[in-house]
Amino acid sequence: QVQLKESGPGLVKPSQTLSLTCTVSGGSISSGGYYWSWIRQPPGKGLEWIGYIFRTGTAYYKPSLKSRLNMSVDTSKNQFSLNLRSVTAGDAAVYYCVRGIPAATSYAMDVWGQGTTVTVSS
Amino acid sequence: QSVLTQPPSASGTPGQRVTISCSGSSSNIGSNTLNWYQQLPGTAPKLLIYSNNQRPSGVPDRFSGSKSGTSASLAISGLHSEDEADYYCAAWDDSLNGYVFGTGTKVTVL
Numbered sequence: 001q002v003q004l005k006e007s008g009p010g011l012v013k014p015s016q017t018l019s020l021t022c023t024v025s026g027g028s029i030s031s032g033g034y035y036w037s038w039i040r041q042p043p044g045k046g047l048e049w050i051g052y053i054f055r056t057g058t059a060y061y062k063p064s065l066k067s068r069l070n071m072s073v074d075t076s077k078n079q080f081s082l083n084l085r086s087v088t089a090g091d092a093a094v095y096y097c098v099r100g101i102p103a104a105t106s107y108a109m110d111v112w113g114q115g116t117t118v119t120v121s122s
Numbered sequence: 123q124s125v126l127t128q129p130p131s132a133s134g135t136p137g138q139r140v141t142i143s144c145s146g147s148s149s150n151i152g153s154n155t156l157n158w159y160q161q162l163p164g165t166a167p168k169l170l171i172y173s174n175n176q177r178p179s180g181v182p183d184r185f186s187g188s189k190s191g192t193s194a195s196l197a198i199s200g201l202h203s204e205d206e207a208d209y210y211c212a213a214w215d216d217s218l219n220g221y222v223f224g225t226g227t228k229v230t231v232l
Binding site: 039046047048049062063096101103104105106107108109110112113114115 | 124153154156157158159160161166167168169172173174176210212214218219220221222223224225228229
């Protein structure tokens, strides 16, 4: 059974870069046409899609975050990562790494990590 | 501000049927399939319904989804106490070029 787990610093200073890694276990990140995704949830608020990356390294980002965002995949480590530059208090959230599967004209997120809390503060 | 609108809350007694609506537009629900997620308190979301009305393995059949035009619904038939959670609809939006979530509905079992 595929499992995902996020790792990274829980505290980031304003204007710095948030870096998170998701480790995939129980399956290979190289198999299948999965959408390796990031979702975040600010405290007490709803879910926000950040973007996804394929095993090939092709990525698709939320347009409003695109200028600050970079995702990468390391198939040798079975990991994918997120880097968000110039963070502000508005980027504080629980960040989830997620596996997405094709679902007709959309895609559905069928495996979620447990989430990691990121605080932005000096 | 989400482009998919849900009622903030819904409630029912055990055994009752509860329905949650999700209203969108031609660029999201009107042209793409819809998914539903359940988020139990303090946990990560879980896929409940995909492609409008398909249940992943392990999801009880008391959960069902439907879509018509630019709106969709999630029905819980025979409400259980463990169904108390937040529910989110979600779909790809062709205008925004991204995946959008609904505003979320908190279901309370009375």
